[in-house]
């Protein structure tokens with residue numbers, strides 16, 4: 001656990017006096033006449049109220065670069081008449097959280113077209129180093145964030161420690177798991193999607209409430225992100241480490257697939273909705289400029305390498321997928337289901353992924369992606385086999401192709417990280433799921449939801465049934481939480497951290513289970 005005093009920094013609002021105390025470097029920054037590409041008159045001398053109510057974030061680290069994010073409060077800008085203008089945000093990066101050793105200063109323009117958010121790419125940093133950052137506007141100073149660059153490509157770090165999480169329905173529970181996550185000692189955090197939910201306010205009893213109807217427009221998506229991002233636990237988790245994010249369905253619409261919405265919308269209407277949803281996502285996430293959306297398209301699949309120790313391929317299994325076959329849901333098979341044209345990755349992403357699986361020299365090769373890869377066989381009331389068509393079970397030929405590629409290319413230690421289904425699972429990914437003696441090629445760790453579905457329980461009748469019917473499933477838990485991964489050259493250790501209650505504030509954290517994979521021995525075992 002981190003030093004609580006240090007953790008307090010994330011909650012402490014900076015003041016103009018704090019900033020001025022920094023001395024020479026800060027004074028120099030204030031006197032800065034102009035930065036290339038920056039308008040000198042965009043720097044505010046004063047601001048109406050505290051502009052950093054949504055906190056700060058960082059993301060997509062590289063050996064010498066991190067992305068720094070913030071978004072200015074529109075009311076604070078409005079009181080000084082700046083809400084329709086570009087506004088300059090100054091930032092500082094230091095080696096220490098007291099900003100005694102500032103190593104980098106700069107500025108970025110927050111434009112009204114992007115809701116006065118910035119995702120500034122700050123380069124020239126040292127690989128594998130921890131940094132602290134803060135932003136300044138009109139004499140107001142943001143909370144302090146912590147970030148870290150990744151190790152240089154030729155280095156082999158002794159260990160990488162990160163966490164992965166998903167699914168934070170604001171209505172279903174408090175973000176207690178994120179409060180605990182913010183106190184872990186981590187190199188970075190992966191969020192696997194369902195960062196917001198698009199739903200209208202639920203009519204059932206919930207602990208907190210969405211406002212308005214199901215969201216469709218840019219302003220509605222922005223307002224939903226503002227509601228979520230106002231949560232202090234979510235802000236603390238963003239400030240505690242850099243985040244690597246990808247989206248699932250609820251950032252747009254439940255179970256959407258490429259051009260197909262869940263709701264009754266024309267393809268044109270849905271593409272407009274996607275455009276709005278992607279713009280809002282980009283505005284609120286610490287993403288590289290390469291992920292800036294172009295209309296209804298956004299580039300989210302990408303790769304991050306952590307020296308020779310690990311490579312993570314971050315996938316987008318929504319934007320390019322064929323529609324869910326056999327009318328979706330949990331259904332028996334139908335001809336489309338087993339058509340070779342059925343794809344969850346789309347052709348370009350699949351080629352990119354398969355090439356990466358072949359070429360990678362990293363000791364551990366992780367996929368960070370949305371929906372369950374392992375086969376989960378269900379049986380319906382008529383005794384027929386059923387499959388959950390929204391998951392890789394809806395795309396079984398492409399799943400086989402991917403697992404076979406890992407095996408044939410001898411990809412070192414493939415590990416799949418999954419979210420979406422609001423339960424913790426550990427699975428063996430087999431060459432042939434029908435044959436329990438078939439080769440285990442990779443392991444899959446599915447993290448539960450942070451809050452979606454409320455308190456949950458350790459075991460359910462459904463969980464028991466699926467464990468019984470599918471011998472490659474090794475663990476199930478239906479509580480809320482996240483998973484930490486400690487990766488060394490010899491061992492991958494996943495800890496399933498759960499909170500027993502999220503419908504009341506203040507749930508404690510416990511480690512429900514620990515699973516390890518030894519280098520060169522696919523298949524996770526309980527420690």
Ligand SMILES: [Fe+2]
Pocket residue numbers: 167168194250420421422449452
């Ligand atoms: Fe979800």
